[in-house]
Amino acid sequence: MNKFLTGALIFLAIFMILLGMIFIIASGMENIVIGAVFVVIAGILLFLSYRTTKIEAAKPSVVNQTFQVKMEGSGELTEKQLRCRSCGAPLTDKNLKVIQGGVMMTCPYCGAVAALEEAPKW
Ligand SMILES: [Zn+2]
Numbered sequence: 080m081n082k083f084l085t086g087a088l089i090f091l092a093i094f095m096i097l098l099g100m101i102f103i104i105a106s107g108m109e110n111i112v113i114g115a116v117f118v119v120i121a122g123i124l125l126f127l128s129y130r131t132t133k134i135e136a137a138k139p140s141v142v143n144q145t146f147q148v149k150m151e152g153s154g155e156l157t158e159k160q161l162r163c164r165s166c167g168a169p170l171t172d173k174n175l176k177v178i179q180g181g182v183m184m185t186c187p188y189c190g191a192v193a194a195l196e197e198a199p200k201w
Pocket of ligand 1: 188
């Protein structure tokens, strides 16, 4: 739904409220009912236009942003078994964390944090 259509919808709703008021003021049971119907429809229109504008506003304007982080090194990145450099405890992939493009490992035993270096190809 574009802005012009929403504006037209709100305009129509206001027009219908005014028309409904005229019917109610004119009195007579039938006129009051017609007037009330107009006001109710106008209220629904206003609610719908409000909701659509809210939905439109909630949508992010830029959606096509894909981040591709390739963890491909020139050589083998990690060995099968990682060991803490401080205490020698075995580390799992759960202890690995990617921070600013680098792989950091945190030892669950001694709490040592170390950057992982990739092994050279040669
Ligand atoms: Zn450790």
